Amino acid sequence: MCWGLDNRLNRIIKQDNRTVMLAVDHGYFLGPTTGLEVPKKTIEPLLPYADSLMLTRGILRTSVDSDTSVPIVLRVSGGNSILSKELSDEDITVSMEDAIRLNVSAVALSIYVGSKYEHRTIVNLSKLVDEGEKYGIPVLAVTAVGREMVRDAKYLGLCCRIAAEMGAHFVKTYYCEDFEKVVKNCPVPVVIAGGKKTPEKDALKLAFDAVSHGATGVDMGRNIFQSENPVAMIKAVRAIVHENAFVDDAYELFKGLEKEQNK
Numbered sequence: 001m002c003w004g005l006d007n008r009l010n011r012i013i014k015q016d017n018r019t020v021m022l023a024v025d026h027g028y029f030l031g032p033t034t035g036l037e038v039p040k041k042t043i044e045p046l047l048p049y050a051d052s053l054m055l056t057r058g059i060l061r062t063s064v065d066s067d068t069s070v071p072i073v074l075r076v077s078g079g080n081s082i083l084s085k086e087l088s089d090e091d092i093t094v095s096m097e098d099a100i101r102l103n104v105s106a107v108a109l110s111i112y113v114g115s116k117y118e119h120r121t122i123v124n125l126s127k128l129v130d131e132g133e134k135y136g137i138p139v140l141a142v143t144a145v146g147r148e149m150v151r152d153a154k155y156l157g158l159c160c161r162i163a164a165e166m167g168a169h170f171v172k173t174y175y176c177e178d179f180e181k182v183v184k185n186c187p188v189p190v191v192i193a194g195g196k197k198t199p200e201k202d203a204l205k206l207a208f209d210a211v212s213h214g215a216t217g218v219d220m221g222r223n224i225f226q227s228e229n230p231v232a233m234i235k236a237v238r239a240i241v242h243e244n245a246f247v248d249d250a251y252e253l254f255k256g257l258e259k260e261q262n263k
């Protein structure tokens with residue numbers, strides 16, 4: 001692997017081979033998502049606890065100070081909206097040159113396996129990997145799940161493996177039963193999305209189950225920034241991912257921090 005690419009990936013995935021990525025890219029097709037109405041307000045307090053920040057270039061430019069040392073994972077696919085009938089209708093939306101100008105540590109693109117535009121999104125992933133390899137920028141493949149897809153190990157394993165075969169340097173997917181099979185069959189690191197907001201303890205259990213079944217970490221959004229106490233939540237997630245904390249201990253930590261904050 002090229003030294004620059006390796007170095008960038010090592011900035012995201014820490015020495016313990018784990019990572020807590022903070023995903024705030026939802027607006028690229030959802031618009032002003034709950035909790036991200038004013039992105040700067042949401043991002044700033046969480047940034048010190050994120051191993052990387054995943055977002056679009058518009059939010060990076062407007063809502064993140066350029067003196068940050070937190071690695072940026074730039075979403076470079078889009079072109080659809082929540083109103084689209086076909087969510088897989090995505091293309092590459094940012095050139096590699098602009099990603100480099102923005103000094104990103106990785107770029108991210110969604111693939112839609114089994115959906116109408118499967119072919120285009122998978123070929124786009126390959127093209128992005130070619131560009132990334134040229135300049136030493138790692139590529140994160142996001143295995144987006146169409147409305148009608150079942151999130152099981154067979155389907156997610158297929159998506160992750162295809163992403164890795166196309167050359168993605170790491171993959172983001174969903175946690176599922178038999179998740180270890182998904183990880184085993186994917187030769188690059190796998191991180192999980194948090195999904196829709198759930199009670200904090202459930203989201204912590206999701207992070208625990210994922211890392212204890214082989215995930216490199218989380219790329220979590222709504223379960224952090226939509227929490228009543230986002231900072232307490234990201235700290236609790238960190239305890240699971242980086243300190244191998246058990247769910248009950250991480251939840252205690254969350255509750256304790258919450259209490260302190262409300263004093």
Ligand code: R5P
Nearest residue numbers: 023025193194195220221222
């Ligand atoms: C989805 O395509 C986006 O990449 C989201 O940022 C991602 O799914 C992670 O966010 P959440 O934890 O809210 O699911």
